[in-house]
Amino acid sequence: MAKIIINQDRCKGCFLCVNFCPKGLIKKSVKLNKQGLNFAEFSRRGNLNKGGIPPKAGDLTDCIGCMQCVVICPDCCIEVDK
Amino acid sequence: MKKTFKHCQSLYDLPTHYCPGCGHGIAHRLVAEVVQELGIREKTIGIAPVGCAVVAYDYWNFDCSEAAHGRALAVATAIKRVHPRNIVFTYQGDGDLAAIGTNETIHAANRGENLSVVFINNAVYGMTGGQLAPTTLLGQKTSTSIEGREKKAHGYPLKISEMLALLPGVCYIERVSLHSPPEVLKAKRAIKQAFENQIHNLGFSLVEILSPCPTYWGLAPKESLDWIRDVMQKEFPLGRIK
């Protein structure tokens, strides 16, 4: 399956991607980025905050590569690998 | 695996100065992608407005000019007439295009100038602190309509796209929105249409984009998109106007 990569330091934390991910795979981070903001984080399976699995290179994920997060991101922070 | 989205050459890979959830970031990207896909980067000349998007040229990787507030279409008219083979577009906000620059807008459209206009309607003056714009909705609170826009005091939201559609020099007007991913894709198609019209010398094309301003709407980014969907597009219906 696909995988998204989020430029966490550029992310301004608008979380539009979180709202539009049909699989609920993007979540607000607990940590802060360089700008001091919570950022969007990708989990390869399930909700990160509720026992989801953090991303790891090469893993299969639940991401269907629908690109909605990419399309709505105002800051070009998201790339998708399919 | 291959990357299915990456920065196109027409857009610098840079963070923008816009607020979180601002529609300008999306609209800038759409313009850049259209320019890239049409293969016209090397002959495109963009006109940046006065307003939040004044430094759009810091993000676009092609020739650009600033214009005084409201005068983008006068500047664009001259550049296009001097270089008819270049692709010239303006990117203007509602205050720029529909208040201080109404005259330039109407007359450029009426002359049928072969230009493409990207018109960002976010119903407020963003850069100056959220004042009443010509497109502010009735009842909408801004820093200069504290109790909300009132028709007696402030008049009605100006539907300049519908007005422009009356002019014979205008070939294409569509109103689109950025309130969801499918709508964003429609917006991109409309922008592409406006550029293609220019390539085919069809005359004046304008795409009005309903765009969120979470900061001066006092809403969270997602709530802003919902407000466009539930409230704003009732006043400014989406779709092809001409």
Next chain:
Amino acid sequence: MKILLSGNEAIAQGAIQAGCSFYAGYPITPQNEIIAYMAKHMPKKGVFIQAESELAAINMVYGASAAGVRAMTSSSSPGISLKQEGISYIAGAQLPAVIVNIMRGGPGLGNIAPAQSDYFQATRGGGHGDYHLIVLAPACVQEAYDLTQTGFDLADKYRIPVMILGDGILGQMMEPVEIRRQKTENRKQKQPIKPWALTGCKGRKPNIVKSFFLREGALEEFNLKLQKNYEIIRQKEARFEGLFLSDAKVILVAYGTMARIAKSAIFELRKEGYKIGLIRPISLWPFPVNAFRHPSIVNRHPSFLVIEMSYGQMLEDVRLAVGGRQQVEFFGRSGGGVPTEGQIMNKVKKILS
């Protein structure tokens, strides 16, 4: 070859001769012959636009100049006031342009009679910010034709807006003009290459035409760059005509049409034995201060009499140039009033008595 032209037509013809290929304007008396002439005679490859307003016209000139061609607009006093914002942007974006002001009476709607009361506006910048225009003031139709061409050359050389400042008399009167046998093609070759122009970024990095400098210190840096340019212009481009300066006891100072009337007064006065001279500034900015500071003048202590179709505007520049070393007198009329030869002669005699 000489042809009979009005001042307005001569300016328009001069512009075309100089390779001006873009004109945008809005009708206003007494300069309508310029816009009409441009509409009729603009070469086929050029662009003529009657704009919807003076604001649109000056911003079209901004656009055309940004696109790399020689561009001009013209108007008269109230219209020039409207153009000031655009002129400031042109100066801020370091674009060359020629702006013609055929002055009429003011303030407000004023009247359509000749006047020189836009001197301050022209020489002090006129719009917002620390900038200057080169201001050239022709006194006859031939000079209007020649200085317009000079104006385009200076505009390109220094990347600065240039104003041709005339008045209703100069604009309307007709005189024979020697048409310089310079083909447009040749002149075009004289235009400098403009690597900053907007032409599409093929084979180079994108060009940006702008006057917005948000980063701390950036605008100050840019302004200092402009000031450096202005200093060079002050040193190199001051122009004036001097007449009978070696023996004059009273030196009249007048520009444009006013200088012609001053000249006839001088010839009359000299017939009567009065030693009178003339300094006629041709460039109003940069003001030809050195004309007033020449040792041969300073050492003889003549008086100066400034004559204007306004109430003491150029007077200030003359006082600054003279620096209190000599007496500076003034005579002016405005609002349609033009100082006559007789009035000037009386004033001079009073000074000498």
